Amino acid sequence: MTAKILIVYYSRNGSTEKMARQIARGVESVGDCEAILRTVPEVSTVCEKVADSIPASGAPYITLQELEQCDGLALGSPTHFGNMAAPLKYFIDSTTALWFPGTLSGKPAGVFTSTGSLHGGQETTLLSMMLPLMHHGMVVMSLPCNEIALRETVSGGTPYGPSHCSEIDSELSEHEKRLCWVLGERLAKTAVALKHAR
Template sequence: MVNILVLYYSRNGSTKAMAQHIARGVESVSGAEAMLRTVPKVSTVCEQTDDEIPESGSLYVTLDDLNQCGGLALGSPTHFGNMAAPLKYFIDNTTEVWFSGALSNKPAAVFTSTGSMHGGQETTLLSMMLPLFHQGMILLGLPSSEDALRETVTGGTPYGASHVNHGQHSLSKDEKTLCFALGARLATTAIKLKPS
């Protein structure tokens, strides 16, 4: 089995919903399984810490999760055209994974959600790609052969899956389709790239 880490931060639930659809896409591919993980909030109070295990939802990611995965889907809400601070904080502390080369030559994809049509989805996706390039990962997007990418009037970009919140947190049919397709493409590629 190839283990695909679906790592996300979600404040209002939209990015989490995307992660779940990406995980379904991963698990639609024979020989692949998805592992959903999140990161804790970043506190503005230096003394405050979160419990080791969240009260509900996905477990917090560990460096070992990164070391063991066969591929990575990274997701964040858009905050002023960039990834959210909690996800960036985790990524900034992955130097030992970078030194080991554990993610080198493994596939990765990115996804985001935002509150408005011009909220910076594509710059957020690009901001999440940069550390993955440094980790030596092989970045995947969504090809134009995906009908939903050409037809969507909500979220979806060639750079990765996206969701635009038009006053509702639920994903559109096209957004769900593109999340699923991105997960399936990531899993298929991970299987092809897995060392024999």
């Protein structure tokens, strides 16, 4: 009975995607867990239209059916003025059909972000992504305060979820990688426990 953890992200310059891949490693370090990487299409700034149905490269686009069938969710976005990016918000706004019956209720979820500057709004972005997850009734996971990487990091990392600052370094620091891994592991372990309890 494998627990499927969806890692859904939007990444313009690659930083958020790098984080998603580290979270996937944490998920797959737990037995009976599968990490499923998915992204969302670009949204037009001119009219209500999204990109083609198949991405040119990288992870496939998420579908509502995959979201419905997941046992846990990690949601990631770069920071845009202290908020999640429009393509991710556009997808989340399409999940009303899952909200009415409470499809995601009781499933674990976590969030992650990347910014181009140290004070670019990492924590507000993480909180903005938590709000719809709470409306869906999901169990929102944080990073534990006793995680050493959270106390020692000098770049990204918050109690609300992993973060990365590309202004400091375009590559993830070892602390940032560790925090992504920890979130993936926590989501996976919680999803397995809840799945067996049901």
